[in-house]
Structure formats: C-alpha cells, structure tokens
Amino acid sequence: MTKVKIATTILFASIIFIACSSGEQKENVVEKKDTSALPASKPDPMKFTIAMVDNAKDPTCGMPVAAGIEDTLHYNNKAIGFCSKECKDDFVKNAAKAFAAVEWKK
Numbered sequence: 001m002t003k004v005k006i007a008t009t010i011l012f013a014s015i016i017f018i019a020c021s022s023g024e025q026k027e028n029v030v031e032k033k034d035t036s037a038l039p040a041s042k043p044d045p046m047k048f049t050i051a052m053v054d055n056a057k058d059p060t061c062g063m064p065v066a067a068g069i070e071d072t073l074h075y076n077n078k079a080i081g082f083c084s085k086e087c088k089d090d091f092v093k094n095a096a097k098a099f100a101a102v103e104w105k106k
C-alpha cells in the first residue's frame with residue numbers, strides 16, 4: 001500500500017515536471033514567432049523612395065518628393081511621385097498640361 005502511494009507520488013511529480021518544461025518550450029516558440037512576424041505585419045511607411053521617381057517636386061502642390069511620396073504615376077515613360085493620392089488625382093485630371101510643368105530631378 002505504501003509502495004503504491006510513493007510510486008503514485010513520483011509519477012505525479014514527474015508529470016508536473018514534464019508539463020512545466022513543455023510549457024516553457026512553448027513560450028519560447030511563441031516569442032520567436034512574434035519577433036519574426038513583426039516586420040511583415042507592420043505597414044511600411046516609406047513605400048516609395050525618391051530613387052523610384054523622376055520628378056523633384058509634387059507637380060500638383062509643389063512639395064518636394066523628399067518630404068514623402070504617398071502615390072506614384074507612370075506617364076510618358078516617367079515615374080512621377082506625389083505627396084498624396086489627391087495630388088495624383090488632380091494631376092490625372094489635366095495630365096498633359098501638368099506633365100509639361102513637372103519639375104524634374106537634375
């Protein structure tokens with residue numbers, strides 16, 4: 001009777017130990033997953049770079065493209081960057097005239 005009790009206690013203790021160590025391992029796996037998933041799920045604020053466009057300034061509002069490009073457009077084999085979608089839409093409305101007034105990179 002006593003032997004059975006001891007055996008049960010040892011078995012129970014080892015089960016707890018296994019449960020604890022496996023739980024620790026799981027935590028580590030989750031931590032690794034979180035750090036690797038972070039850059040992919042985070043939206044990139046610099047989607048477009050100055051190097052991607054041919055213009056120096058947003059042709060609609062005159063803002064330098066270095067301040068940030070939200071949208072781009074390809075017109076007459078040129079890549080034009082805009083500070084916002086609204087500026088791009090304005091450009092498209094009168095594209096031929098607006099294109100002639102674009103300030104290109106030197």
Ligand SMILES: [Zn+2]
Nearest residue numbers: 058061083087
């Ligand atoms: Zn603009």
